[in-house]
Amino acid sequence: MSSSNTSSSASQSPPEAFDYHPLTRVVFGVGSLARLGELACELGANRVLVITDPGLEAAGHPQRAQAALQESGLQTFLFNGVEENPTTRHVEAGLAVAQAREIDLLVAIGGGSSMDCAKGINFLLTNGGTMSDYLGFGKATEPMLPSIAVPTTAGTGSESQSYALIADDRTHMKMACGDKKAAFRVAILDPEVTVTQPTKVTAITGIDALSHALETYVTTKRNPLSQMFAREAWRL
Structure with a gap:
C-alpha cells in the first residue's frame, strides 16, 4: 500500500456508533388498510376503538377501517371527536368512550391530531x-x-x-408526553387514504415531511442510518 493511501486511511474518522431498535412495525402498500383486521387479531384484540375526526369520517376512511376489523370478527366502536391540535378535553372525551366500551385495542386514523389523541387516551x-x-x-x-396507526397525511411522523402532543384545555400549554409503551405497535401506510385530503393539506404536510428530513440530516445526534432516511426523503 502506498504511503499516501496509508495516510488517508489513518486520518478517516471511525464510523459513528448507533443502536437502532424501531418500536413500530411498518406495513406499506396500496390497499393495505384491508389488512387492519388481520393485524389487530395478531395483537390479541377483541374490542377496538377507532379514533378519528369528522373530516375523515366524511371521507369514509374510518368506516372502511371498521369494516376490515368486523370482517375479522372484532367488535368496533368509533370516537370521531378529534379536532386539530387536540387538548385534554378531546383526550378525556375519548377516554370516556374507551372506558364505557372496555376496549382492548386503539386504532388511530388521520393526521397527527388523531394519533396524538389516541396516545393520550x-x-x-x-x-x-x-x-x-x-x-x-x-x-x-x-x-x-x-x-395501530393509519396516517392519512405525510408530515407529522407521529x-x-x-x-403525544396535547394542549392543556385550561392553560393552553402544549405538553409533550412520551413513553416507549405509548408507541404504536403497527403503522399501516396506505397511499389510498391520502388522496382524499385537500390540496392545501397535502402541500403543508409535504413541507412538514421535508422539514423533518432536514432536521434529521443536520442534528448533532445524526448517524449513518438517519442520514440515509433523510436523503431518501428528499429524493422522494
Whole structure:
C-alpha cells in the first residue's frame, strides 16, 4: 500500500456508533388498510376503538377501517371527536368512550391530531391521572394497550414515535408526553387514504415531511442510518 493511501486511511474518522431498535412495525402498500383486521387479531384484540375526526369520517376512511376489523370478527366502536391540535378535553372525551366500551385495542386514523389523541387516551386509560402527569418522558408505570396507526397525511411522523402532543384545555400549554409503551405497535401506510385530503393539506404536510428530513440530516445526534432516511426523503 502506498504511503499516501496509508495516510488517508489513518486520518478517516471511525464510523459513528448507533443502536437502532424501531418500536413500530411498518406495513406499506396500496390497499393495505384491508389488512387492519388481520393485524389487530395478531395483537390479541377483541374490542377496538377507532379514533378519528369528522373530516375523515366524511371521507369514509374510518368506516372502511371498521369494516376490515368486523370482517375479522372484532367488535368496533368509533370516537370521531378529534379536532386539530387536540387538548385534554378531546383526550378525556375519548377516554370516556374507551372506558364505557372496555376496549382492548386503539386504532388511530388521520393526521397527527388523531394519533396524538389516541396516545393520550392510552396514557389515561391504562395509567390513570391527567395528561400533565406524563409531561416529559417515561412517566407511565403500567403497561399500555396495543395500538395501530393509519396516517392519512405525510408530515407529522407521529405514527413512528412515542410522544403525544396535547394542549392543556385550561392553560393552553402544549405538553409533550412520551413513553416507549405509548408507541404504536403497527403503522399501516396506505397511499389510498391520502388522496382524499385537500390540496392545501397535502402541500403543508409535504413541507412538514421535508422539514423533518432536514432536521434529521443536520442534528448533532445524526448517524449513518438517519442520514440515509433523510436523503431518501428528499429524493422522494
